[in-house]
Amino acid sequence: MSKKLRLSAVGAALALGLVACGGSGAGGGSGSSGNDSNPSDTTIGVAMPTQTSERWIADGNNVKKQLEDKGYKVDLQYANDDIPTQSQQIDQMITKGEKLLIVAAIDGTALSSQLQAAADAGIKVISYDRLIRDTPNVDFYVSFDxxxxxxxxxxxxxxxxxxxxxxxxxxxxxxxxxxxxxxxxxxxxxxxxxxxxxxxxxxxxxxxxxxxxxxxxxxxxxxxxxxxxxxxxxxxxxxxxxxxxxxxxxxxxxxxxxxxxxxxxxxxxxxxxxxxxxxxxxxxxxxxxxxxxxxxxxxxxxxxxxxxxxxKDTRLLAEQAVTAAVAFLKGDEPEANDTKTYDNGQKVVPSFLLPVVTVYKDNIQKELIDSGYYTAxxxxxxxxx
The missing domain is CATH 3.40.50.2300 (Response regulator)
Structure with missing residues (x-):
């Protein structure tokens, strides 16, 4: 997976653009202001659903590396598609005092008590690709359309x-x-x-x-x-x-x-x-x-x-999750490009949606090989x- 951790030119450009415009609004929102000034003291919990899909392995590795490149410590956990395991992992992240959670849920309705505990502890939660439902304690959503x-x-x-x-x-x-x-x-x-x-x-x-x-x-x-x-x-x-x-x-x-x-x-x-x-x-x-x-x-x-x-270029999704995480840790609000679509049953969750590309045989070279996602x-x- 190491090659997938290298940013493509377009991915890097998007990341720079998002960092430039994200979280810069007046009167930044609540959060652990000042943590970003010393990221080496900050651990971020990353909960992924399974390692049975290469896609989720790539997501976890991409998020972890990009956060570590910014100096943060990362607690990356996979739950092997077992809901109680993921719930326990998130409980432990909260107990250990991790400053922010990035969660790709197995069951989007099964984490209400964990997210309430996170909110009570002042921990921001970014829902990653799969929207977490039936709780007001989701602060941001990153996904594709x-x-x-x-x-x-x-x-x-x-x-x-x-x-x-x-x-x-x-x-x-x-x-x-x-x-x-x-x-x-x-x-x-x-x-x-x-x-x-x-x-x-x-x-x-x-x-x-x-x-x-x-x-x-x-x-x-x-x-x-x-x-x-x-x-x-x-x-x-x-x-x-x-x-x-x-x-x-x-x-x-x-x-x-x-x-x-x-x-x-x-x-x-x-x-x-x-x-x-x-x-x-x-x-x-x-x-x-x-x-x-x-x-x-x-x-x-x-x-x-x-x-x-x-x-769905998960390198770009990881970049946006990291951009949102950094904004929260600075005490700011990340930029959303959709504030209407993703109602989780308790609130409309501010979201950033990325585009997708259909791949056929005739554009494998252009979309997957030339972009550095795979080699020939x-x-x-x-x-x-």
């Missing part, structure tokens, strides 16, 4: 099927195309934004018969995958093929919100005789979307197996050095 992630995934599915171009402009192709849809874990607030953005985009094509969800499963409660588990997605795809495609028809597109799920879905399809070409009797591989540009899936895209992924050798191998 998650509704637009869903729009981008649906657009990539439509473009892969030839229904629209990559910009979402209709081509006149009418289908019908058989598709199935997947969603993430219901306890992850982002999963709902992804699904809503995608289904809003697909709706007109479902309504006019261009797209057919043959299983009839089109509600998030029907299609959600708990904890974003690859094996669960594989099993659901196997069940869909057995139950809805046992009449000689084929599935032609799958909306998948995350690369790990995509790989499980692809495994089920390959086991059922689908492949990139029809040689050897294989059924054509459906258009399969994804998210997070995990290296194993980038290789599948490069090899023509998976169709696309959504690239890593893409070819499907494994990070």
């Amino acid at each position: 998650n509704y637009k992630v869903g729009v981008a995934q649906a657009t990539a599915l439509l473009a892969g099927l030839g229904v629209t171009d990559k910009d979402g402009k209709a081509t006149g192709t009418k289908g019908p195309f058989n598709i199935e849809v997947f969603a993430g874990s219901l306890d992850d607030n982002n999963a709902h934004f992804f699904f809503d953005g995608a289904m809003d985009t697909l709706k007109q094509y479902i309504d006019d018969g261009t797209l057919v969800i043959k299983s009839g499963q089109n509600q998030i409660e029907q299609v959600a995958i708990l904890r974003w588990q690859q094996e669960t997605a594989q099993k659901r795809m196997e069940d869909l093929l057995t139950q809805s495609y046992n009449d000689g028809t084929t599935v032609q597109g799958v909306l998948s919100p995350y690369d790990g799920l995509s790989r499980g879905i692809i495994t089920a399809l390959q086991n059922a005789g689908y492949g990139p070409t029809t040689s050897g009797g294989a059924k054509p591989m459906p258009i399969v979307t994804g998210q997070d540009a995990e290296i194993a899936s980038v290789k599948l895209i490069n090899d023509g197996v998976q169709s696309s992924t959504i690239f 050798d890593e893409v070819a191998k499907g494994q990070s050095d």
Whole structure:
């Protein structure tokens, strides 16, 4: 992961811009003013959900290194997708007197008591990528525009099927195309934004018969995958093929919100005789979307197996989390670019949202290799050095 800790030119430029304009408002907000003047005496707690996804490993490492580069001490903890473990880790961070918390929650509704304790101790809390819900004690949120992630995934599915171009402009192709849809874990607030953005985009094509969800499963409660588990997605795809495609028809597109799920879905399809070409009797591989540009899936895209992924440059997300943290520790308020969208059930949380990029085979070089996120050798191998 060391190469991902190097800032790209665009990332560095964004970081400088954010530092220049963040937290400079008159009458700065409450916080541990003066801590930043001696960061070596300041420990920041960073709670990440799991190490089973390379994405979260990269996030944790990026945040840790960037904070340490500014002189802070960092207590980075992973909870292995276990809610009690994460709750205990955060309790311990508060007990040890850590000055600020950056939290990527496993379950966005399960940390109310911990965050109340943090508030009582005067500890600011930054919700990282997954919005923490049902508590007023979230001070800031850093993420990507998650509704637009869903729009981008649906657009990539439509473009892969030839229904629209990559910009979402209709081509006149009418289908019908058989598709199935997947969603993430219901306890992850982002999963709902992804699904809503995608289904809003697909709706007109479902309504006019261009797209057919043959299983009839089109509600998030029907299609959600708990904890974003690859094996669960594989099993659901196997069940869909057995139950809805046992009449000689084929599935032609799958909306998948995350690369790990995509790989499980692809495994089920390959086991059922689908492949990139029809040689050897294989059924054509459906258009399969994804998210997070995990290296194993980038290789599948490069090899023509998976169709696309959504690239969320976690180097930039880490930069923004660090920028917000420094502002709070100076006693200032970090700059938000969205103060309306992210209502967590108790308050609208000030947020900073970053843009996303759809990656297809033809722009892997530009978006992932030229930016320094991966090397060409890593893409070819499907494994990070």
